[in-house]
Structure formats: structure tokens, C-alpha cells
Amino acid sequence: MAKITVEQERCKGCGICIAFCPKKVIQLSKNLNPKGFFPAELINEKECTGCAICALMCPDVAIEVYRQEREKK
Amino acid sequence: MAKITVEQERCKGCGICIAFCPKKVIQLSKNLNPKGFFPAELINEKECTGCAICALMCPDVAIEVYRQEREKK
């Protein structure tokens, strides 16, 4: 279980996260943000693996990644 | 048969020609030149081979070298 959050005001809709998400679970929103960009959003929380590749590549550091920690044995 | 001439006013008595002359036929003169240096002079015209090493090394381009041309066969 994992998810990402995209800070909507910060995102510039560059699409890099979308291009590199191995699960293709990000898309651009239909709503312009106040900067004039269509920001990215997670479309499928189930598929997100929390691999953080999107965050790694986001030039605006707009993404945070959350993951269910594996239980420690 | 060979010889060198040292332009006395130009020479700064640095001694480089003396140090490198393979025949050791140059020495410093006893007379100061107007620049305040003791200039070099050829002491033995007979021994000079006209190898021009002195001229090659003279930083002040004060030396000219003369050589008897070998007769062309």
C-alpha cells in the first residue's frame, strides 16, 4: 500500500512524474492552478508502489510519497 | 677558421656564452661597458669552431658568428 501527494500549487504540470511512473498512475488534472498550470494527480492509489521515482524526478519537489511499512519480523 | 663578434654595448656579461662554449674561448672583458657590465670577448680565434652555440644561447643576441665556408666540390 502506497500513495503520493502532489502539492497542487507547487506543481508546474511538467509531466515528468507521469512519464517516469512505472505504474502509470499519475495524470494531469483538468484544473488550472493559480500559476496557470494543470497539476499532476495520482489516479490509482491501489497500483502505486511507493517506489518514489516520481518524487525523485519531480523538478519542483512537489511530491511526497507514503508507504505502508513492512512489518518487522 | 671561425670567429665571433660580441656587440660590446649590447652584452650584459651574463656569462652564458662562456659557460656553453665547447672550446672555452670566450671570457669577460675587464672593461665596463656603458651599461655597467663587463662584456664577453673572444680570446682565441684559432680555437673557435664557429659552432654558434654561444650565439644560440646569448639572451641579448649580441653575438655574430663567422665561419670560413668549406669549398664546394
Add this chain to the structure above:
Amino acid sequence: MKKVFERPKSLTDVHFTYCAGCTHGMIHRMVAETIDELKIQDRTIGVSPVGCSVFAYEFFNFDMVAASHGRAPAVATGLKRSLPECIIFTYQGDGDLAAIGTAEIVHAATRGENITVIFVNNAIYGMTGGQMAPTTLIGQKTETTPFGRDARAHGYPIRIAEMLATLEGSSYIVRTSTHNPQNVRKTKLAVKKAFENQLNNKNFNLVEILSTCPSNWGLDSIQSLKWLEENMIPYFPLGEFKNI
């Protein structure tokens, strides 16, 4: 769920002023993360250049000094010499470092100045609107090479890492890229090493990072990453040029 990726503390909350998709932002993040990880935020001083990253002092969350164009290595030298216990880095573009600042970077390197240099090579003058940089590729069109850079008229692109690696005082010189996740990860490692070296008093450290300029390249974000990979890397090979 646990947060596994968050904004580093060494970044302020201010939104970057970079264009959409510009990899300057990634590089900022990596520098900030490194400083967080090395726990040196309270004694790091960054020197920002003149170039698109001129506002870096607004984004990095520690003491910052804004240098004049190209002179960041000299400013960093003044800082390091008077604050030897602080960690000093410069953040410079290719116009800043490889053109006007050539003498300053060469001599900081040959002096073995114990600083870290983050060198962002995007093959163009971003901030001034896309003029030829010393690193602009042959054939590349820019505002001042509208018919493409021609070696005879405009000279060859300069390879900074290779050049600085010849200098006795340089200790770690590496070129990395930002065009995909693997390379971003490698870049991060290089940045970290370049800071660790400074902590270990290992002379001069520079990471040349290939970066994009979607706006002035006239490409979108994704095309830009591709262009970087296909055009820049062949001329600017990645790798370590010095590591002692």
C-alpha cells in the same frame, strides 16, 4: 502510512522560479537532501551564481551568499578561508562557471580550495534568454547562434570536468546527468561524495550535472530529457574524471 519521501529540511517552502520541467529543481533537492543527511544545515553556506539559479538563496534553507556572475568560486574561497569549519558550496551554471568564471574555477581547483562545486551544465544561457554557452553543442541553435553553433566561427564546446581533472588541486571531479531515475540517483551519490570530501578536507570537489532547459531549447520537459541523453552525453561523457 509512513512518509518515505518528503521535501528536505534544507529547502525553504518558497516555490522554485524555474520553468516547468527544468531540472535545476531536481538538483536543488539533491543538494538539500545531502545537507540534511550529513547534518550540516547549521554550518553550510551556499554561494548562488548569476543565472536562473540566482534565486537559489531563496530556496536553500541555510545561510546563503549571492555572488557576482562567475565569481562564486572566489567568493567561496573568501568564505572558506575565514570560516574553515563551515561547509561551503557554489551552485553555478555553465555560463557562470565555464565562460565568465573560467579563471575563478580553474584557480579554485588548482589551489585545491576545499569547497564543493555543483556545476549545472544545460548547454545554454538560461536566464538571459537562450544564448550560446561555452558548452553549447556544435550545430545547436541558440539566440546568438541562430544558424547553429559552428566550430570555426564560435569555437568548440568546452569539457570542464576533463579540464579540471588535470589540475593537481582537484580531488573529485565527476560528470553525471538528470535524464532518468538511475542517473538522478548517481548524481545524488556524487553530490554526497563531493560534500563528504569537503568534510574530510579533501581539496577541491566538483560535480558537473547535465541538466535541461526546456524553455530555451524549445522542447517540452520530456523531450528535453531525451535531447540531453541523445545529444549531450555523447559529447559530455558521464563518469569520474578524478577521485583521489
Add this chain to the structure above:
Amino acid sequence: MKKVFERPKSLTDVHFTYCAGCTHGMIHRMVAETIDELKIQDRTIGVSPVGCSVFAYEFFNFDMVAASHGRAPAVATGLKRSLPECIIFTYQGDGDLAAIGTAEIVHAATRGENITVIFVNNAIYGMTGGQMAPTTLIGQKTETTPFGRDARAHGYPIRIAEMLATLEGSSYIVRTSTHNPQNVRKTKLAVKKAFENQLNNKNFNLVEILSTCPSNWGLDSIQSLKWLEENMIPYFPLGEFKNI
């Protein structure tokens, strides 16, 4: 008897203002001879630097331009670009070329500027009275390193030939010496090639010549040649670094 060695025509009659035993004079002769031999006296323009050879324009017998300190390569660029049929060379010391003029020489080289550079490395600032040069050796005492150059405090000596050889635009980069007749002869050949290359439009050519400064080294003429051989050559190896 026939004159087999005479002052080249490309030297004026003016007495050199160099100190006794200073090898700047030899280098002048070799440049002038080369120009005589290549029969280019009527279309050669020399660019003199700021340094002991600042008065080179009095000694060379052709058109001369006196550049500001370190900028001779830029001045030469302006000349060559507007007079492509002329032969342009700069004559520069190590302070001039390797310190203040670093950016200018690096970029003339990387541009592949079709000029010839005679670089006189005497490991010191001669004209200003013996301060440390970028090429001053570790341990060498100068006016500004009275306790000897210390790498940590003053940095490492810079090897210009090696550095410039990494640049795409350089075509002939060689280091020679003046400490004995063999090496003077080699120097002469290198100088000649560096001019011939220009005649053949072969980009950027530089001859780094190790030279003495008896006055500021505090040695006599002969000791100086020896000091050069024993101390400079180990750090500044002679040879061709590029020849394409």
C-alpha cells in the same frame, strides 16, 4: 669569412631591457628568426603582454599591439578575426597567461582560435619584483611566499600545457626549455611549427617555454639555467601534449 649567425631582421636594433642572463631574450630571438625564415615579417602582428616583455613591441620589428594584462589572447582574437591573412601571435608570461589571463587563454584554445601563443613560464612575476606566479613551485620562496610556497595555503602550481591539451580547439601544445643548447634548438623547432600551423589554419597553437628569472630567483645566469633544469622540469615535463 661568412656570417653564419646574425641578428634576425625581425628584431629591431633596440637593446633588450631584460636583466642580464634572462632567457626572455633567447625566446625573442627564436620568434624573430622564425618569422624571418617563414618570410612573414610584413604580415605578422605580435601582441605583447604586461610583464617584463611589455616592451616587446620595441624589440620586434613588425607591427605590434600592446595588450592589457592577461588579455593578449582576446586582443589577438580581435586582430585575427579582422585580419585573417595576417599572422598573429601573443607573447605572454606566466602571470599574464596563467593567472589573470586564464579565461582568455582557455577560451582562445577551446574556440580553436587560429593564433600562435608563446608562453614564457619562469615560475615568477618578473616585472613586479618577484611575487608568486601560478607556476611557482612548491617550496619556492618569492616576495609573496617568503616562507616558500605551501600547497595548502597558496595552492599547487598549474600545468598549462596539460590543461589546454584537453580542449577540442587546441591543435599543437608543447612544452620546451631554454636551459641548454639542445633544448633551445628544440624550442626553436616548436616555435616554428606553432607558426607554420597558423599558416596552415590549424587552430590554436601554444609553446610553453621554461625560462629563467635570475633577478627574482636570486641566482646568477648559469645557476638559473641549472635551477630550471633541476627544479622546473620535474614538475613541468617537457614534450608534446597535443599535435594534430
Add this chain to the structure above:
Amino acid sequence: MQEDLIIAGFGGQGIMLIGQLLVYSALEENKNVLWMPSYGPETRGGFANCTVIISNEEIGSPIVAHPQSMIIMNLPSLDRFEDELIPQGLMIVNDSLINRKIKREDINFYLIPATEIADNLGNAKAANMVDLGAYLKIKNVVDFTLTEKTLEKFFANNSSLIELNKKALERGAQEIAKETLKP
């Protein structure tokens, strides 16, 4: 007669372009013209605005503190310029990107959903032309068809852009014709 106009928005919205379209057209009519850009620090995004002056006389100051007209393409521009318009001045507002009310009550403003309109025409980037069309419809400082001609010259090698932009111009003008825009 002198018309002072400020056009303001994001970089990338074509602010400069419509300003230039105006002065090129006005020059054809032998008017005195002046166009002056102003950019923010970013290349794309960030603020951008330009001043357009069209006059029958010699143009003095290039600086217009209080213009007669404005085309406002986004919220930050509204915040920045609203107070500067002269009383009874004209303001064309790109309503699509502005989620607040106009505060001034002494001006004539027209809220045009320009970005939406342009998007519907196939390219949101033509919002500038929509607003320009509206402006021209109200203030006839240059001839409408002359402006279309200039536009053709601007995009001489891209006929699809010509079509799009011409449509956008007209749609803008039509919005004014509706005359239902003012709240």
C-alpha cells in the same frame, strides 16, 4: 488622441504578441506607436506585461502609470494593475483564470472566459486573441480586418494557427456583442 493600453498576464500567454499585433496594425494606419515589454524573472510562467501606445501625435512618456485600457489575463495581473486604470477606463478580463471579483466600481470591465473559449476552439493558448478581439470590438483603435491581415503576416508559415487565431479574435468580438458580460 492617444490610447494607452496595458496587457498583462503570465509569460507564455502571448501577452507580447497581441501588443505587437496592435502596434504593427496601427503603424499601417500611419499612427504613432510605441510598444514596451516588461518581464519577470522567469522565462516561462512568471509575470509578463506590455504597454501599447497609439497616438496621432508624437509620443512622449513610454511609461503609462494610469492607462485608459487594460487586458488582464490572470489573477496576479489583476491584483497588480486594477488600481491603476483611470476612472471610466476599459478592462478586459480573462475570467477563466481569475477567481475573484473586480473591486473597482468606477471602471468598465468585461469578463471574458477567454481560456475556455480558446480551449473549445482547440487551443487554450489562443486566449490572448479572444481578449484582443473583445478589446478591438470596444475600442476601435485599429481596424479589425487590418489586424486580421497583420495576424496573417505574423503567422505566414502556419495557416492552421492563422485560422485558429482569427477564430479566437472573432469569438472575442462576439462575446462583446453579447453585451451580457458585465456583472
Add this chain to the structure above:
Amino acid sequence: MQEDLIIAGFGGQGIMLIGQLLVYSALEENKNVLWMPSYGPETRGGFANCTVIISNEEIGSPIVAHPQSMIIMNLPSLDRFEDELIPQGLMIVNDSLINRKIKREDINFYLIPATEIADNLGNAKAANMVDLGAYLKIKNVVDFTLTEKTLEKFFANNSSLIELNKKALERGAQEIAKETLKP
């Protein structure tokens, strides 16, 4: 009372040194002093001269156009400075390096074969001290033995130089004692 002295010769002749010797000594006597060097473009060789001012009052101008005294160590210096000496001024001339007559007839000059004398003492470079000795013998601006003491301090770590230079100083003074020098 103010003494203005110019010392001139080649670089390398120790011109600056004897000037400094004078002012260091005069300072010991609590006089106001000023020493000012002037170099030519060459490091060695080329001209070098210095101005020495010793005064009981505050010293104004450091520039002495017309000194009361001169020590002239070579021909170019004679050519350059001869006309500047005040009438009845004192000129000590290193005759060894000057192969021409003194032109001025209104001055007091002393031709000292300083280089030869120094050479005979073992080092031609001490010619400066020979001339200084002569100067001090005539113009007692500072005490002779005090000057010797200063000299000892200058060469503190080279006793052979102290000896040589002291001898040279004395030999210079003796030349004056001969009083047969003026043509």
C-alpha cells in the same frame, strides 16, 4: 635646516641602500626624515635613484626638483641630474663609471673613483659606500660613527660585509681628506 639629497645610478649599485642608511641614522638623531625611491623599468640594470630629506622641521614636499646635494654613480644619472643641482650644491661623482667632464661650473663636485676603490677593497659593489663616505665627510648631516653603527645593524648577519662596507665608507672619507679631487 633641511638637507635634500638625490642619489642616482644603476639598479644593483646599492643606491637605495645608502639612502636608507642615511635616514635610519638621521632618525636616531631625532631628525625628521624622508626617503623616496624611483626605479626604471628593469629590475637589475636600468636607472635607480632615491631622494633623501633630513630636516629639523616637518617635511613638506617629498619631491625635490633642485637638491642641495647629489651622489651620482653613473653616466646616465649625471646626464639626467646635473642641471638640477642648486648653484653651489654638492656633487659626489663615481668617476670610475663616468667618462665625461662635469659641465656645471657653479657647483662643488668631487670625482671619486669609487668603483675602483671598492674593487681594490675586494668588491666593486661597495662603491656606493665609498661615495657615501665621501658625502658624509663633507656634509655632516649625520654622525659618521652613527652611520657605521646603522650599517652594522643592516648587515647584522654578515660580518664580512660589515667590514668591507666600513672600510669602503672610510676610504671614501679619506678621498675627501686628500682634497685633490676637484679638477
Add this chain to the structure above:
Amino acid sequence: MKILMKGNEAIGEGAIRAGCRYFFGYPITPQSELPAYLAEKFPSIGGVFLQAESEISAINMVYGASCAGVRVMTSSSSPGISLKQEGISYLAAAELPCLIVNVMRGGPGLGTIQPSQSDYFQATKGGGHGDYHLIVLAPHSVQEMVDLTYLAFDLADQYRNPAMILADGILGQMMEAVELKEYASEIPHKNWAVGKSQGRKRNIITSIYIDPKVLEQHNLRLQAKYKIIKAHEERAEEWMKEDAEIIIAAYGTVARIAKSVIKKAREKGIKAGLIRPITLWPFPDKYFQDLGKIKRILTVELSSGQMVEDVRLAVNGRIPVEFYGRMGGMVPSIEEILEQIEKINSQIERVKL
């Protein structure tokens, strides 16, 4: 036929028409349109456009090209011009003609890219070392960006002296209609230039005169030249000056604003007029000699007050010279200056009839 051009481009076009084929520069805002224009135009007309690695290198390339006798120029903005100061001093010392363009922006330091006039002192009094002068021309319209470019090249060659166009970001980036007049002057032959010698005596270009006597002579020669330039080349525009009681002294962009102000002032019955220096060096002193009915001068600048000193020196205490300025990229509005004029007007004591 008039065409629309940006001011920066207009300088470029002016330079091309004046026969300039050599440009060496380094990018900086707000002058970028000028090098961009030349980079586009030069290749097809055999011109050399070279982007140098720095402003310093650029000015020294200009030095080299000028030595070769060609028409050459560079262009930059405030911080970049500061870097050129040593080079400029050398150019002036070696009497090398060239054109240097400064499209001023707000300072000091990195400042901003917005327009300013705070490099007046640097341009006119000598930002570099030593006693020298540039010929400094101040356009106030895009038209003058062309016309004064012609003039700058001509004067530079005529007097063997570097010339400077001192503009600002507004003039550089705004677009107006210009008429591209035919360039009529002839480029003089330069027998002092270096190049193929073809039998002539060798030419040397230098600024070192190690012997101060010789250097003083050189300086006296330069000063004599400056005197001639001053006598012949003072230029200014007088506008509504005839009956004016209050004069605005302003150059460049500000002078345009001043014209608008003066119109409004006249509408209010205030007799205002304008003296607009076109040559900043030589400063047009002579236009300030006959003060006529003038009771006050208001100097307006985009600076803390620089040209005002030259106005005061010209007026030498005869009437009060006031100052109003904005800084850091701010530009005064018509209303703002008008207010100053009204204030001054209310202070003028008039003979009561």
C-alpha cells in the same frame, strides 16, 4: 518608409548601415536583442559576430579589432560595463575608435534588469583609471538609437576615441517606428592601424609610456583633443525653452517623460521647457549659458543625482538647480514630475505687476 523596431535592434541595424562588421559581446539583459539581431544578420553580409567568454574578453577583442582599423562594437549593461572599465581606459589611452553600448539597468550590484540612468558618472567622468573621456551619446527614441549609432561611429573615427551610447532598458526594449536614413559618411582610412605592412613603417599600438615626461605629453595631447571635441561636438535638444521659466534638464527616457510633463505644465500655465543633453560628454555646457528668463532648473534622472552635478557646474550658482530622481529601476510618472514642477513654480518669486 518607417518600420517598427525595438531600440536594441535599431542600434544593430544602425551599426550595420554604418559599416560595422565586427561585434564582440557577452550576453546580458536588457540588451539581448542587439546581439541577437547581429547574430542573425551578420553571417550573410560577411560580418563577424563573436560571443566572448566574458565582458572583459569582449572589450579586449574590440581593442584588437580596432587596432586592425575596422569598425567594431560591443554592447552590455551596467554590471558588464563595470567589468570593461580597464579595457575602456586602454582603448581611450591608445586612441582606438569603437562603439560601446550600455543599456543601463538598476544597480548597484546585481540589482535588477529594469531601466536606470545610474551609470552616468561612470560613462562621463571615467569609470576606468586615468584621465580620459569617452564620447557619450544619449538617445531618447528608437529613431535616435539608429541616428546616434551613425554619429557615434563617425565621431569615434574622426577623433580616434571610443564612443558610447548610453541608453536604458526602456529605450532598448521598446518598439517604435524608425526611418532608416541613408548612411552618408565615408569611413576614413586609418594609416595608424596594424595589418599587412606593404612597405610602410611598422605601426605600434600601445598605452604604456613608462617615462612620466612622455606620458604627460601623451596626456596633454589627449586633453587637447578633448578640448577640440568639447568645442565642436556639444549637442542638446532645446524644447519649449524660449520663454521658459522652469527648465527640466533630462536625457534619454526621462526626457520623453519630461516632454509629456511640460505639455501638461503649459496647460496649467506654467512656463516649462526642456534642455535635453544628447552628448553627455562633452556635456552641452553652452546650452546652459544663456539662461534667458529661466529661474530654476529641475534635473530629473533615474539615479540619485549624477548629471545634476554637470548642470550645476554649467550654471555655476547663477540660478538654483533642483533635483528629482527615482532609482533601482523605478521610472517617474508624468504626474510625479509635474508635481515637482508645480512646487518649484510656486516658489519662484515673480515681479508683481
Add this chain to the structure above:
Amino acid sequence: MKILMKGNEAIGEGAIRAGCRYFFGYPITPQSELPAYLAEKFPSIGGVFLQAESEISAINMVYGASCAGVRVMTSSSSPGISLKQEGISYLAAAELPCLIVNVMRGGPGLGTIQPSQSDYFQATKGGGHGDYHLIVLAPHSVQEMVDLTYLAFDLADQYRNPAMILADGILGQMMEAVELKEYASEIPHKNWAVGKSQGRKRNIITSIYIDPKVLEQHNLRLQAKYKIIKAHEERAEEWMKEDAEIIIAAYGTVARIAKSVIKKAREKGIKAGLIRPITLWPFPDKYFQDLGKIKRILTVELSSGQMVEDVRLAVNGRIPVEFYGRMGGMVPSIEEILEQIEKINSQIERVKL
């Protein structure tokens, strides 16, 4: 106890005593004795002496060290100072205290190494871009080389402003006796400096203010500071001024010569006196306000006439201000200036009794 020192060394010793431990410079004649002195002394007292690769690098190292809050200096001569102009503008803009020494030599261009005062405009009006001022101090003896070095560091820190010592080759290389007074001031704590943050808010040092409104505010702050400096720090020496009819205005070396001239003039019955500006910026206007019996001012400089403009501005036309200058490394003799004084004296109209 007085000891003999060269002027350049005296600055070095003054700097050490004032707590300066950072020197960044690049060699140039005639200031070489200063870096040589510090290179010798610094190692044993923990100072950092770094010879930079250029003047530009040096001034930017100074910038860096000043950001760190330490006392720091650089030194150069005319051409080298020209190269520092961008850096100086940045220092002033970022309000960074430091000491810049200019031991002036003859220009323009490479010129000569002989003394000159032709960088007055550059130093006082701003050779760099933008509206800024340095605090400029002009010593006229080796003693003042020490004393004004103390003062320069103090004023620089007090006002957060770069200070300059404007000397010339004569002052730099001549030797005089100096008394090394105890340095009494305390170096202030600089809470604005960067360094280990230890919990405080982060410090930023910059000179970019991209928004012109903000940059104007910054400029207004700077101008307000300059006003305070002007109000408090004008300094000049008045010498035999009381009853003087003719005043020589001169600074530095020339002022010393002027003193000799005035003595001679007085011997001839001419009532001459001296105003010697010690602060060149702020120019000591107030010393020129009460003109007393003064009928004429003769400004003497080693230049074509630079400070004379400030004298004229201060006097504002009330009495004539004449000028006499030498250039290119030439220095006027006592006799030469005396002749000027006699000429002026003969022109003064006196009330016939």
C-alpha cells in the same frame, strides 16, 4: 617611539593592528610592499594572505570574507582597481565592510608606475555601476597611512560600507617615521554575517532585488546612510587658512607640496593657506562654506582636474576656483605651484587703501 616605514608597509602594519587578518590581492606596482609585508607577517599571527589569480578574483574573495564578518582588505593600483569596479559595486550594494587600497599610478591604460591622482572620479563618483559611494580617505604622510587605515576599518564596520584608501606611488613607496598608536576601537559584532548559524535565523547576503520597487527601497536606504555619513564624517585639514586670501585645495602628496609652497608664498607676503580634504567622499563641503577672506581657490592635482569639480560644487560660484595639474606621473615642483599662486595673487583686486 617612531620607526621608519614605507607608506605601503605602514598600511600593512595599520591593518594588522586594526585586527585585519585577511588579505586577498594581486601584484601590481607601486603597492607591492604592502602585500609583501603582510605575506611576511601574517603566517605567525594566524592571518590569511592569499594571492589571487586576478584583481577580480581578489575583490570577490574580499566579498566572501566580508560576508563571513571578518576584517578584510585588498590592495591594488589604478588598472587593477578598474578591474575591481563590478566587485566594488556589489560590495557597496550588499553593504559589506572592507578596505580597498588604491596606490594610484599614471594612466590611462597601462601608463606608467609613477604617482598620479587621476582615479579621483572613479573612487568618489562611482567607477562601478549604480548609485553607491565608497568612504574614501586620502592620507598625505606615512603616519596617516597607519592612522587612516585604522579609521577606514572603523568607518567601514560602523556604516557597513566598503572604504578606500586613495594614495599614490609616492606615499606608498616613500619612507618616513611613524608612531604606531595603539588601536583602541572595538571590532563590532556582525549579526548579519554568515557562518555557523547556531540557532539564529538564516542570513542572506545579496544585491539582487529584482522588483524595482524593492530595489528602490534598498537604494533609498543606501542614500539615507550616505547622508548620515556625509553629515558626520567630512574631514579636512585646514592649514594657515585663518587669514588666507588664496587657498590651495589639494589632497595626498600634492597637499604636502602645497605646504612647502605656502611657506614660500608667505615669505613673499602672499596670504596663502590650505584646505586638505582627508575624506574625499564624503567631500568636506563644510570646510568650503565659510570663505572668510578667501578670494580665490587654486586646486592642484596630479590629474587633468577632477577634485576641482567638487571644490567648484562646494563653492557654487561664490569665488573663482582655478586649477593646476600635472599628469602621467609628473609631479609639480614647489616653484611651479608658487608661480601659479603668484599669478593668481597678482590678479586679485584689492581694496586700495
